[in-house]
Amino acid sequence: GFAAGDLLNVLEEAVEEAKSAVNGVAGTGSPYAESGTTLTAMLWTGSQLALVHIGDSRVHLLREGQLFQITHDHTMVQSMVDDGRITPEEALSHPQRALLLRALGHGADGTPDLRLHDARPGDRYLVCSDGLSAVVDIGEVRRVLTEVADPDHAVRELVGLANGFGGPDNVSCVVADVVEAHS
Structure with a gap:
């Protein structure tokens, strides 16, 4: 360690x-x-x-039922949202949403x-590429992370959702749970 x-x-x-x-x-x-x-x-x-x-890959933290995005996208579109030039909703369909800064x-x-x-024990982390985050609604992501106990099964369901929405990009996804250490 x-x-x-x-x-x-x-x-x-x-x-x-x-x-x-x-x-x-x-x-x-x-x-x-x-x-x-x-x-x-x-x-x-x-x-x-x-x-x-x-x-523009992302890390989300599920803690006590709340889902937080704990990374910040390094994209042109995110900088436009940060500056107030477009709304988060407009960013979802912006033609330059994949342009990296x-x-x-x-x-x-x-x-x-x-x-x-x-x-903290009980935390669940999701690391995912935009192949997932760009096509699967965040509410669905939260539902899977909350309801599917086994991390491998959660990954399979999330990837399945991305592919089901026509996943235009590759889909990379890791789910990791924080557990108490046992000596």
């Missing part, structure tokens, strides 16, 4: 390695040379959770959000 104080350092190092890997593709003549990627990851130790995030890749702003959270 890691000491709580080391969590963010470990994630920062992982981001640097990922940047190097993505940038290593540049100039190779590969069709992916101008590509970028999103990165959202969590690392636990004891009751501390470290979160690194860049791009931050990503790991050639020429992109690769600055991630890094922070620590307290993890």
Whole structure:
């Protein structure tokens, strides 16, 4: 395990390695040379959770029946919502909703959000790509996370919902529960 104080350092190092890997593709003549990627990851130790995030994947926290989005999308459309230029509802169908302002890749702003959270027993986390969040209503996401006890079954139901709505993008999804440690 890691000491709580080391969590963010470990994630920062992982981001640097990922940047190097993505940038290593540049100039190779590969069709992916101008590509970028999103990165959202969590690392636990004891009751501390470290979160690194860049791009438009999302982390949601279900705590005591309430669902919170604890990441902030690094997209042009989200910045327009933040500035009050469009409403969150308008953002859902905006033609540039997938345009990233931050990503790991050639020429992109690769600055991630890094922070620590307290993890409480009973918390449930969902990490998902926009292949899920863009097509499945947040109320349905909350219903599945609340009603489906087994994390693997919850993942399968969420992916099934995304595919059922015609999932235009790949769907990545992880559900993790915080439980009491037993010695």
